[in-house]
Amino acid sequence: MEGKKTRGRQKVEMKRIEKEDDRLVTFSKRRAGIYKKLSELVALTGAETACLVFSPGGKPFSYGHPSFENVLDRFLENPPSTDGGADELAELYRRARIGELAQKYNEMQQQLEDGKEKGNKLKDKMEGNESEDWWNSPAEELNLQELIELEKKFESLQMMLHNKIKDSNNGASSSHAPEIGQPHAYDPNFAFDHGSDWGAGSSGF
CATH class of the missing domain: 3.40.1810.10 (Transcription factor, MADS-box)
Structure with missing residues (x-):
């Protein structure tokens, strides 16, 4: 070549x-x-x-x-x-x-x-003036006090998310549980055995 x-x-x-x-x-x-x-x-x-x-x-x-x-x-x-x-x-x-x-x-x-x-x-x-992306602050450019403040913000965010999830789970559980003290609708097909022994249990329940 x-x-x-x-x-x-x-x-x-x-x-x-x-x-x-x-x-x-x-x-x-x-x-x-x-x-x-x-x-x-x-x-x-x-x-x-x-x-x-x-x-x-x-x-x-x-x-x-x-x-x-x-x-x-x-x-x-x-x-x-x-x-x-x-x-x-x-x-x-x-x-x-x-x-x-x-x-x-x-x-x-x-x-x-x-x-x-x-x-x-x-x-x-x-200080939160750019709170939408404060978590993107470069750690290598922060001094000790700023790192401590950043850690507190992360801990606060973590706690807020934890409480949010906890409240959400509690709300979902309570929506499926029957409310105590509320009257139930009358069921005409319900058989009530007057002669049953309450101490031994009832077959109607």
């Missing part, structure tokens, strides 16, 4: 990628490739390296060995020239750190909002 023919590895044209999604994917892959090359350089030569990259969206990424901060501090302590390059690099690093902290802050704020929203939904379910 003839194998599938391919074009082989093609050279990628070096020009700006127009689609934003494709541009971000390419940035992520190429950044990982740069980190890999730097790691190989460190492993082969023992060099101390530092790399600072800003994504198309302005998010900073840094890589360094033994660390980005150590390499930058060493560079600032021994600047190669006095043309202001060190100050510019320091400013870039400061902006990168501020960007990283701002990104982490935004992520934490989003997590806090998500947690607050989820907590309100669970609270509504536990």
